[in-house]
Amino acid sequence: MSGLVRYEHEIAAGVRVLECVQCREKYPADEAIDLGTPLTCVCGGVGFIPRRIARIAERFPEEIAGKFTPLPDALQDHAKALGLSGRELLTVWALERHRRAMGDRVFPSVVLLAKLTQQSERTVKRGLQVLNEKGYVRTERYRWIATGRRASNRYDLDGLWRKVAELEAEDQVASLPRVA
Numbered sequence: 234m235s236g237l238v239r240y241e242h243e244i245a246a247g248v249r250v251l252e253c254v255q256c257r258e259k260y261p262a263d264e265a266i267d268l269g270t271p272l273t274c275v276c277g278g279v280g281f282i283p284r285r286i287a288r289i290a291e292r293f294p295e296e297i298a299g300k301f302t303p304l305p306d307a308l309q310d311h312a313k314a315l316g317l318s319g320r321e322l323l324t325v326w327a328l329e330r331h332r333r334a335m336g337d338r339v340f341p342s343v344v345l346l347a348k349l350t351q352q353s354e355r356t357v358k359r360g361l362q363v364l365n366e367k368g369y370v371r372t373e374r375y376r377w378i379a380t381g382r383r384a385s386n387r388y389d390l391d392g393l394w395r396k397v398a399e400l401e402a403e404d405q406v407a408s409l410p411r412v413a
Contacts, residue, residue, distance in 0.1 A: 237280040239271045244283060251281035259284075302330040308393075311400040315393075316367060323350040324360035328370070328388050335391060338373070342385040361388075369393035 238244055238251060248262045255278035262283070265272055271279050290298045304326060308315075312322060327349040331339035343361075347354045364370035373387040 238283050239279055239281070241265050241270070241272065247285050248283040249286060250284040252284055253278045254280040254282060302326060304329060305397065307397050307401045311397055314400055315369070315396065317363075317369075318360075320352065320356060320360045321363050323352065324357060324364065325370075325390070325393065326350070327357075328390055332390060335394070338387045338389050340385045340387045364393070369396060 237254060238248075244251070244262050244265055251260045251262055251265060251268075251272070252258070253260075253274040253276060256274060256276040258274055258276065260268060260274075260281075268274070272281055273279050274281070289301065292298075293301070308322070308325065312318075317325075324346060327341065327346045328339055330349065331341050341349075343354050343357050346352075346357045346361075350357060352360075361370065361372065365372050369390070369392050371389040371392060373389070
């Protein structure tokens with residue numbers, strides 16, 4: 234997206250919101266036709282910044298805007314194709330809460346995962362088993378701490394995110410217009 238939007242035909246695919254340059258008022262892009270030609274804000278402004286998604290600070294109160302775990306919409310969109318239930322999705326969220334970047338391994342205990350997801354430890358273990366069997370989460374059994382005591386397992390979620398990206402790419406290719 235480069236430049237300001239002044240006419241409806243200039244709104245690129247994927248733009249969800251148009252933000253007035255002058256007053257910062259936001260309008261749903263799919264209702265842009267209501268703004269006239271050229272697109273005009275109630276303040277009289279005629280230039281709009283196309284936004285694909287809202288900024289976090291605009292979506293949540295300031296006190297919690299920095300306390301969230303991002304998950305791609307594609308995970309929910311492809312949950313059925315991935316064969317994941319709500320139990321597994323909650324478990325992914327709880328694991329992802331501890332991860333900072335691709336390649337990171339996380340090691341929350343089953344007790345902590347159960348607390349975060351408000352599920353029983355047995356349910357969390359079943360969810361982890363499903364995620365492991367499908368190859369979405371790789372579990373390294375028992376991490377050991379310096380004292381020689383057994384600690385929690387270590388989990389790698391990169392397999393899940395590669396599969397979600399693959400499904401999303403397939404969807405994008407399938408939605409391209411066919412040339413005869």
